[in-house]
Amino acid sequence: MSPAPAPHRHRPPRSARAVLALVPLLGIGALTACGGPAASASKGPAVRVSLGAANGMKTVQAGDRLRVSADGGSLTKVVVSDPKGRRLPGGLGDGGRVWISHEPTAPDTKYSVAAEARNAQGGTNEVKESLTTAKADKLNKVVLNPGSQGATVGVAQPVTITFDFPVTDKAAVEKHLKVTTDNGTPGAWGWVKDHSGKDRVDWRPKEYWKPGTKVGLRADLNGVDSGGGRYFAKDYDLNFTIGARHVIEVDLDSKHLTFTENGKEVKDMPFSAGRPDAQHSARTGVFPLLAKEGTITMNSGTAGAGDAHGRTVRDAMKLTDSGTYAHAAPWNAGQVDRADDGFGCIGLADDDADWLYARVRVGDPFEVTGSSVRGRAAQDDRLGDWMVDWPQWQKKSALPSSS
Template identity: 30%
Template sequence: MPNRAENTPRRTADPALFSITEPSCTIQRQGIRMTSQVSTAFTRSGRARRLSRPAYVTVALLVGAFSLTSCSDAPDNDVKDSAAASPTTTAPRAEVDISAENGSTGASINATRVISRNATLTKVTMSRVDTGSAVEGAMSSDRKSWKPSAQLERGTRYEITAEGKGSEGNTVVEHSAFTTVSNGNSFIGTFTPDNGTTVGVGMPVSFTFDKAITDKKAVQSHITVTSSSGQEVSGHWFGEQRLDIRPKDYWEPGSTVTMKLDLDGVEGASGIYGVQSKTVTFTVGRSQVSSVDMNTQTMTVTRDGKVFKELPISGGSPQNPTYNGQMVISEKFEKTHMDSSTVGFGGEYNFTDVPHAMRLSTSGTFVHGNYWGNPSVFGSAGTSHGCIGLRDVQGGGSDTPAKWFYDHSLVGDVITVKNSPDAEKSIKPDNGLNGWNMDWETWTAGSAV
């Protein structure tokens, strides 16, 4: 039987046709890459005929907007696209910025800065407009920033001119004239203790603001107080202008307390802004708590848990008893003026040279040297208008009980008084730095945060 294949007509290529392959193109659009290649046949007469060769599409997860990524006649890498040449680079723009905008009012007294970008500061001058006096400043080591050396004054107009040089040698100059926040639109808080001091274990952190604070939470949340002892602290507001902060119990002796104020720009009341930004650190010294017993007219000084000294005193008279309670030494004076008319006692006394005086209350309670009383009253009778008197001599003696106690006391030491004739007369927590007379639950209830 003849082979079937031998009877099959044999197909031959059409010599009248030739073909070329058109350039392949890859198009990337919306995450899809499409590649197509089309072959076109031409007759010898030049007429084209599309061959039945299917195009193909490849889908890939590519990201990008519509772009033509390649288009070539063939995968011949010898042909280079002139568009692939390296682009021309341009040096970054040199800039000098002054934080206080030209013509602005209400500028911060702490945050004024000059900063350069892609440039080196070559010269910065600042002055007060009203006096023409120069304001000293500090340049960073890399000459990229500058700031005033001290806090600016409130309600004052200043001018700054800053020059910088870019990498290509071009000079940039900026100028700003501005006015700092006014006294009327700002608040400050005076505080105790001061930075770097050593205080007694009873010393609270106390702020007195020069404006009424209506947003207490905003203000208190920008004041932090921490101790190296890890003691928990809480604040308590006495009215709208005073905030005290203390731990539950006395500070641990030898601990370090750090207070951070971040009040610059904080709105304490409508249209009234803080201007302070600083960190204060103080050290707690040894523990000293002195106990005064009005029945015996004696003061027992206890240091670090042990009796250190007993001193005879003369406290308040039955008519003018000394406050009962815990009182903190807030100030010390080697000599001070005491005038009875300033504390509601008319003209009963006026001593211009009271020695070795230490304040215990805002209302005028002191522990101080007494040179005018009969020496026999010390340790036996209360004769004062409410102060705690220690024997002394006029001008202040060198070896008297008053001198000894003055030399061995710190601001922040605690003096407790008991058995005063008027049992109901106890010192109020806000009369001096005497918040220790308030229990912890009541104290923390007065916090705004």
């Protein structure tokens, strides 16, 4: 004779703010792994189990911890896991009458709950149930850089994660981020603001990457609250490789640029760097190449020039979000080693610009040194991670330093 079917359970509709729907009391004998009775009637009544929030509310809101409680006995084991097999950690309390999760539940996630209990007569019972949390009302999204899976980048390229909305709980987010390398490269996370004012967290190696290093990012952000009830809705993975060691040394005093590869000087070329005044001179600093943009029309107003106007240039190599580039400067023919009428960019002769553009890759560092009326570039002018020394960088992490 087959067992009677389990009674139908009516689940009330979820409210707009509810992350976890209210679950009715669960009789331990009602459900088992194989569908049979979970306890013998001769060993006393089954312990009843109910779910709710740790704060005592029956409905679990976004950010609440899950509470599993027993009536008529005590819990001996509780396991809560998501579809990926990741467990929601928690612990027993009040003599085994309650189990409370150490972390909040994630939105839009199906949880499997398995509980074992013991009644006063020594009968042991098991119940298995599942529940699905609602989608979060507010989401946060990210942009990863390098932006291409499997890319080969330069030795100064950090891992960057830019957030659509402010991150007010930076520690909660950072502890779900992990960078791995195939050679144990030391590095650290640091929180910065990008040029548009958005929150960004970068992982920068202590020194330039070793060529050939394979790098992986794992961001287990699905269900993490970035602060104020704004959640992430997915996890992220990124893998890339470090290319040859290209360093572009730019000397504003000698007006010469030197391209080195794996420590060997390959080519030296003259350049111009704008008029030596507060509006037009080039800034100093370390600038990992942001992008190779080809032929573009530049707006000198983005670089702070009051007499803004546009010029079409080729071989455009973007160094900052504020408008600093290295590019071909055909109007400087015959005088590229002197000041010109540019706006703080690195102007090269056409042949030299073609040569450099063909060899550089995103993440290659342009190390600009020498005398500059405008001084050093701001750290938030895109990838300014190398503008500070290593001890200063480590202080930008939201978590205690491990070194």
